Structure formats: structure tokens, C-alpha cells
Amino acid sequence: MSILRLAFAAFAVAAAPVLAEVQTVNAQTCLSCHSVDGVAHIDHVPIIHGQSETYLRHALHAYKSGQRSGGTADVMQAVAQDLSAAQIDQLAAFFGTDASIVQTAPISHLIKASAEGADGRLVYLTTKEGSARVVESRFNGDYFRVAPYVESEKFLTFCSIATMAAVLNSFEDALKRPIDTARYPYPYFTQDNIFNEDNQQVKTFEGVVTDGLTLDQIGLFLTHLDVRPSTIFADENSIEHMRNAIMEGLSDPAVRVILNYNRGIVGQNGSGHVSPIAAYHQPSNSVLVLDVAGYKYPPAWIPMDMLYKAMLDVDTSSKRSRGLALVRTF
Amino acid sequence: MHNRRQIMAFGLGGLALGGATITGLSRASAKDGLAEHALGGVGDLANPPQIHSQNGLLQTTLRPTLAEVLVDEQPRKLRRYNDGLPGPTLRVKPGDRMEITLENALPPNAPPLRALDTFPAFGPGDICGPVGTTHVAPHDLNTTNLHFHGMHVSPKGNSDNVFLTVEPGSAFTYEVQIPDNHPIGAFWYHPHWHGSVAAQIGTGMAGLILVEPEDYVPPGLPERQVIIQTVIGSDLAAFDDPQQFMSLQAPRIFTLNGQFRPTIRLRQGERQFWRILLANDFQFCPLNFADMGLRAILIGRDGIPLPAPKEVDRLLLSPGNRFDVVVEGAQPGLHDMVRQPYRHGLVDLEERIIAQVQIEAGGMPSDLMPAPAATPPDITDAEIVRSRKVVLGEVRDPRAVFDLAFTIDGQSYDPNTWHLDPKLNTAEEWTFVNTTAYPHPMHIHINPFQVVAINGVPVPDRPWYDTCVVPAAGTLTIRTRFEDFDGDFVTHCHILPHEDAGMMMNIRITT
Ligand SMILES: [Cu+2]
Numbered sequence: 001m002s003i004l005r006l007a008f009a010a011f012a013v014a015a016a017p018v019l020a021e022v023q024t025v026n027a028q029t030c031l032s033c034h035s036v037d038g039v040a041h042i043d044h045v046p047i048i049h050g051q052s053e054t055y056l057r058h059a060l061h062a063y064k065s066g067q068r069s070g071g072t073a074d075v076m077q078a079v080a081q082d083l084s085a086a087q088i089d090q091l092a093a094f095f096g097t098d099a100s101i102v103q104t105a106p107i108s109h110l111i112k113a114s115a116e117g118a119d120g121r122l123v124y125l126t127t128k129e130g131s132a133r134v135v136e137s138r139f140n141g142d143y144f145r146v147a148p149y150v151e152s153e154k155f156l157t158f159c160s161i162a163t164m165a166a167v168l169n170s171f172e173d174a175l176k177r178p179i180d181t182a183r184y185p186y187p188y189f190t191q192d193n194i195f196n197e198d199n200q201q202v203k204t205f206e207g208v209v210t211d212g213l214t215l216d217q218i219g220l221f222l223t224h225l226d227v228r229p230s231t232i233f234a235d236e237n238s239i240e241h242m243r244n245a246i247m248e249g250l251s252d253p254a255v256r257v258i259l260n261y262n263r264g265i266v267g268q269n270g271s272g273h274v275s276p277i278a279a280y281h282q283p284s285n286s287v288l289v290l291d292v293a294g295y296k297y298p299p300a301w302i303p304m305d306m307l308y309k310a311m312l313d314v315d316t317s318s319k320r321s322r323g324l325a326l327v328r329t330f
Numbered sequence: 331m332h333n334r335r336q337i338m339a340f341g342l343g344g345l346a347l348g349g350a351t352i353t354g355l356s357r358a359s360a361k362d363g364l365a366e367h368a369l370g371g372v373g374d375l376a377n378p379p380q381i382h383s384q385n386g387l388l389q390t391t392l393r394p395t396l397a398e399v400l401v402d403e404q405p406r407k408l409r410r411y412n413d414g415l416p417g418p419t420l421r422v423k424p425g426d427r428m429e430i431t432l433e434n435a436l437p438p439n440a441p442p443l444r445a446l447d448t449f450p451a452f453g454p455g456d457i458c459g460p461v462g463t464t465h466v467a468p469h470d471l472n473t474t475n476l477h478f479h480g481m482h483v484s485p486k487g488n489s490d491n492v493f494l495t496v497e498p499g500s501a502f503t504y505e506v507q508i509p510d511n512h513p514i515g516a517f518w519y520h521p522h523w524h525g526s527v528a529a530q531i532g533t534g535m536a537g538l539i540l541v542e543p544e545d546y547v548p549p550g551l552p553e554r555q556v557i558i559q560t561v562i563g564s565d566l567a568a569f570d571d572p573q574q575f576m577s578l579q580a581p582r583i584f585t586l587n588g589q590f591r592p593t594i595r596l597r598q599g600e601r602q603f604w605r606i607l608l609a610n611d612f613q614f615c616p617l618n619f620a621d622m623g624l625r626a627i628l629i630g631r632d633g634i635p636l637p638a639p640k641e642v643d644r645l646l647l648s649p650g651n652r653f654d655v656v657v658e659g660a661q662p663g664l665h666d667m668v669r670q671p672y673r674h675g676l677v678d679l680e681e682r683i684i685a686q687v688q689i690e691a692g693g694m695p696s697d698l699m700p701a702p703a704a705t706p707p708d709i710t711d712a713e714i715v716r717s718r719k720v721v722l723g724e725v726r727d728p729r730a731v732f733d734l735a736f737t738i739d740g741q742s743y744d745p746n747t748w749h750l751d752p753k754l755n756t757a758e759e760w761t762f763v764n765t766t767a768y769p770h771p772m773h774i775h776i777n778p779f780q781v782v783a784i785n786g787v788p789v790p791d792r793p794w795y796d797t798c799v800v801p802a803a804g805t806l807t808i809r810t811r812f813e814d815f816d817g818d819f820v821t822h823c824h825i826l827p828h829e830d831a832g833m834m835m836n837i838r839i840t841t
Contacts, residue, residue: 075765075805
């Protein structure tokens, strides 16, 4: 279990014993077909994230009872028939949001929900205060370099892959980038071509879809992508050292900073996560994290002490703490 | 050094050594559908060696070996029948009998990849195969058997019985009686031992079987066999690593009749009869004939003749499919034969040049076609005695590679479950319901099926297949008649890593 699998522990319908888990449906099962980033991946499969909770609950019951069946509805009927009413409630609550709020302003709803969890200590970029900090920051260069290249992770476990793609693209022509057939003749890193031959030896595409990458594995991937990474583990370094590493990385145009943290600890919904760091704001001692799960949260300023705790979290896959990966071009 | 078993095996198989050897009443091909037309020589794709039946009997030996072979100018480790990639083409007539000795000359199996005692939660019931691994992961990669894909023959005894085991060093003689009314078309043989299927087909074990009467192909119409394989192209040490060959992303080399990016020649206006077989493990292969400068007239799918020839621009080849196509040189020039881009669930497979088609100007126009052949009658509503849903799924399972196993009706392959139990001489309608984000080309042994709907949308011409794709998160509705043969066989996904990871289910036809 690693970076993002944990994110779903809370939503997995039944808990742990290995054989029991095999029988359960969890949110990740749904997400293998339903979009995670607002883009439909399979033609006839609708986007369910952000649908009304009530609607989703009714729909799942209609599939379960066979009221909705025939054609592709048979697929959902097969999935729903073994769900209990409680499981349906859990899944509807996870994917759904209160309809009235979604209709008015989905983003502010998310901010509201997460700000409550964090006791208001996270400041989102989309607030007045959040954008003011970018302007005030003396370490904001990477925001303008990296932000244009951030794309949402294409699977829930692809935060590390989406982060690497954004960071590597931000080096632009300083780095030899592959040409993706869909974007020919322009060189561009995608969440697919990060998996070159060497990286598939480290972990296959399916492997990462299953349980993401650890910080060490991120380092290994990067060595195969013509950059020099250095990984810094929080449990081996003081908070001052971690902050200095972030500030030094942000000050050097040839360096980017990747963060591996537990977002649950900063009060957001979820757990192990990876995203680029875009700026440091001295007056508030906070760090701007460009979230690659943009469908979930906008970029957030996270207080440094809170971020340090989130980096000290132990990744159950690697049994090590989380931390930073500094990426340097040759 | 041979162990006792091997010595016995060679004793058994001793009557026929090597594939193209003339044995018994069969003979290696003197008559090649290309050579007669001065094709298949230097600079043109040649047909594989052929073995014909004689006086109603095809008698031969298929002998798989493991060897290092140059494929794309690189040495690759391949498993091949009779040292050929692909194996020899078998040519038979309806009513013939095949007597094929499978002499397993593959090396002894490596020790199991995962010790069972690391999974104390699993008891002996989870074990299959002689060395103790499970039904959801590859094992014993050199144990084999034979399947006659698509053929309407008995699944029992020493006929098309995929439950047989032929260990390395041993031999077994199959006897397959082809009925007089067998459909006319293209079929194939390949190994089908649950646990080693992906590894063995992925390293080259496959060959074509052509069933047709005398004079089916008119003189003057060159017959070209196009056997597309996608052998695992890793470094030599990793060729048998399940972490690799079980993955869609594994390096795979497309070959035609064993050749890497060959050239196929024809003249403008001239016709050739292409017997196309996708004999592979994982990747789909959509083809576009117009892009190859060809006009294409489809006459058979999966060994079942169409009621009338049909012009086509494109064909989607799923692993295991055959298409019999009469092609005509339309646009002179050198054209790429491209595996068209394919959206494989959530993964985009890029286009890949797999061969070139050279069309020379100034040919003699031809309107030759193979002889007409019978299509089975449509399966009517009145014939259907039962409708079933067959649900395809995936589960997390620590015994499987990538911890991912596949299921049919909620269970990974269980050799002791028989809940698909149709009656002989009835017809049923099955809807395969795919709850995964990946397409699954489902294959049913022994009896072909008619596709009636995809994702609930009726398919107007109700084509016959023995392998057809169930779309990602979609449904495929088919009808099939259980005719002539009772007995036990299987349905499974023809993405063979899925099959070895559990996506297979027994069928028992009862009288
Ligand atoms: Cu499959």
C-alpha cells in the first residue's frame, strides 16, 4: 500500500482481511471506468464526480433492483447488485456532493469543506489572500514556470506521474522531451510517456495504476528521464533543513521541488499525495503546493510546520517517511 | 542429458521427427499458393511450410522447442513448433482426420516463482498444476497441450481437449475427426494449458489450419497466409518474467509469417486471397485496407463464410481472429501496413508499421474468388431456450501478478465449477457484461457464435465469430448452438494474460 491507496481506505466498503477485500467494491473500482479528472475516458461512461449524492444513491438502487437494466446499464447492474444499502450510501457520499452547493459554486464548496477540516489554516490560491501571497513572495518563480504545465492526474494513483510530467515540461527546451504522437511535432511529457523502457522496469503502468510510487521510486523514475534528482526524507532532516531545501530549490531556475506528503494531516480529504511546490511565502512561513488533483482542490498555501508534519508521515509501502525530491537539469 | 520421462517421450514421438518431414500419409507442401505465381520469393513475404492431408488423414508431429532466434535482427527467445515462427500450416478437408503427435521438447519447468508457503491463507484447493501454484498466475511455462481454435470438433478424449497436460519431455497423440459439414475457412492451433498460455503464445507457439474442399481456391488466385504474431521483445533474461509478459505495455514485436516488417507484393488490378490470422496474446490489430492501397472483399470471419462477399475498408482483429479476404491492388506504390491506433480501455495503443505493401503498376485485372461456401443459418428467437448473463470482472488478489486477478461471474477460474451447462442440440443467448475498464475479446470453444448486439445496440448483419470483443464497461450479446458434441470445454478472454489470471470458465454440454 502506498501513496494514494490509503486515500481510499476511508471509503473502502469493507475493511482489511485480504480475502474479504477481494469481495468488496470500493471507490477505486468505480474510478477505473468513471472519470477522475472531468474528462470522460470511455465513450459511454458518464462522469459521476460531483453529481448530486441523492441522484447517485437513487441510481445505484435502481441498478441494484434491476429497474435500470439492458445495454450498458447491465454493467452497473452487475456492479450494484451485491452492494448493501450502507455501501450505496458510502459511495454516493464519496462521489456526490450536496446538489444545491454544486449548482452554485463547486470550487468554493470544496474550499469550504477543506478549510473547515484544517481549522482555516490552509489558504487556497483562489482566495484574495492566496493570490496576494504569490505577488508578495520572493520565491515565486516556479509558480510561473510550473503552473502552466500542471494537469490533473489521470488515475487517483498517478499524482507522482502527473507531478513529474508538469515539472519536466516546465524545463521546456532545457530538457530533451519525447514527442507524443497525439501532439506531434511538439515535444511534451504526458502521463503515458513518463513510462519509458527503463521506468517500466522500475514499475509498470498497471503497477502504478494499482498503488502509485514511493518517494524512492519517484527518484528512480527521474534518473531515467535525463534529470538529476535528489530525495530528502523528512525523518532524517530538521524542519529548518527542509525549509532551506525548499527555498534553495525555488531560488534556482534549474531546479524544481516535488513534495510527497500526507494531505490528511493538513486537513484535506485523503492521505499520501505528491504535487509540485510552486512558491514560499516568508511572512506567513507557508508553502504553495500546486495540487495535481485539481478536480479535488485548488493550489493551497500550507503552513511550513503543518507541511513538515505531513512529510514526517510514514508511507506504508516504503516504510519510510515522506519528503522532497529536488529535480535539477544537467 | 535425458531423464527417464524424456527418453520415454522420444520413444513415443519417434515415428515423426520435425515438422516438414513427410510422415505417414501426409506430405509437406509441394504446392504453395504463392510459389505457383512466382510470389513468396526473395523480397516478398513467403507462406509458412504446409502439411496436407492425404487420403483423408493428416498425420504429423508438432514439436515445440525453446531457442534463441533472430527476430528484429536481435536475438529473442522463442518457443516454436518444428523450429518455425509460426508453425507449419495444416491443410485438411471436411471429413478428414488429424492425427497429431505433440512432442514437448521444451526444457524442464523452472521452480515456482512464488513459494506457496508465503501465502498461508491458501489451501490445497487453490493449487493447480504439478508444482503448486494458483489459477490466477502463470506457472510451469513449459508444460503444454494443444487447442484447435475455432474448429467444430469433439472436445473429448484425445480430440480438442484443453484439460490435457503434456509435460516437458513427454508426448501425446491427438486424434481429431473433422465432421463432413465442417465450415470452410481458417482456424489455428496453439497451446492451451492454463498457466502457460500467455507465455507460450507470447513467445511464438501458433500455426494456421485451413479447412476446405478440393479446388476451393481457383488456379490463378494466389493464396497468401498472413499470420500476425507479437512476440515478447525484451532482453533475453526477462523473456519469461511474468511481470513483463503479463503487461499490455511489454515490448512486443509484430511479425508476419515470422518476418519483421516484410514486404508484400502484388500488381495493380490483380487479386490475392489473404488468410489473415492474429495469433497473439494481448494487443488488438485494427487494419485499414484502403491505406494499404488495397480493395478488400471479406468472405469469411473466424472460419465461417459470409453469406455474400462484402467490401470492407477496415477490420478490427482481436487476438485469435481470422479474416479471409480477397484483396486487389488498387493504388500503385509502396504503402505501409499499419496496426492502426487502438484505444485499449484507458490506454492508447499507438499506430505501428508492421509491413509494407508494394503494388506494381500494370497487372492483369482479375475477378477470381474462392468457391462459395455455406454459412450456418441465423439463430432465430424461437431456437433460444435460455438467456444468460456472463459477468466479466477483476479483483485484487495477492496471488496474481500485479495483485490483479480476473473473474467470470465473480470467480477466477475454478476447474471444478460447471454452472454453464447448456443442453446438446439447443441454442442460448449470452450477454457478456464487462465491469472492467478494459476490452475483453471473449472466445468460446467448439461452437461458433452469432453477434446480435453490442452495448445493447443490435448488430444488423449478425456476424459469426468465435472470438469477439466485449467493450470496456460494455456488453456483447451472442447466440450459439450447441451442436453435434457434448462434453466439457471452456470460454475465456483471448487476452491470454487475462486468461492465465483467471478469466476462464468451464462449459459442460449435457445430453
Ligand atoms: Cu481480458
